[in-house]
Amino acid sequence: MSFGPWQSIRSLIAYVFTIFFLIPSGAFAQDHVVSPSDLRKQVVETTQTRQHQVETLQQFLSTPAAEKALKSANVDPKQVTTAVATLSDEDLVQLSNRAEKAQADFAAGNISDRDLLLILVAVAVIILIVVAVRN
Helix, strand or coil, rough: CCHHHHHHHHHHHHHHHHHHHHHHHHHCCCCCCCCHHHHCCCHHHHHHHHEEEEEEHHHHCCCHHHHHHCCCCHCCCCHHHHHHCCCCHHHHHHHHHHHHHHHHHHHHCCCCCCHHHHHHHHHHHHHHHHHHCCC
């Protein structure tokens, strides 16, 4: 039984495909710099951090003293609280850090009620200005 040139080529192609299908599909895959699970983890952490900062600012602005101070400055407390969620990450970090520091200083007795109210009004005005400039 003699094999022609086409039979040899077909056999060679069959061997190549057999070897190709026997090699695991991940053998030639390149490792990514960041794995999908790491990306997912980072997104979750970033979201949680942002949510904590939003809650910190909203709690700071929703105290009875804060609402009273905002109303006396003719600023709508609901508008300010709603605007917090639209702040950029950088603005949110800065303002939530200031709010936490002001609350800690007030609790420690380092600042007076009047100073805290001025800080509250300043934070509210900054929030409204940042939101207005962006829109």
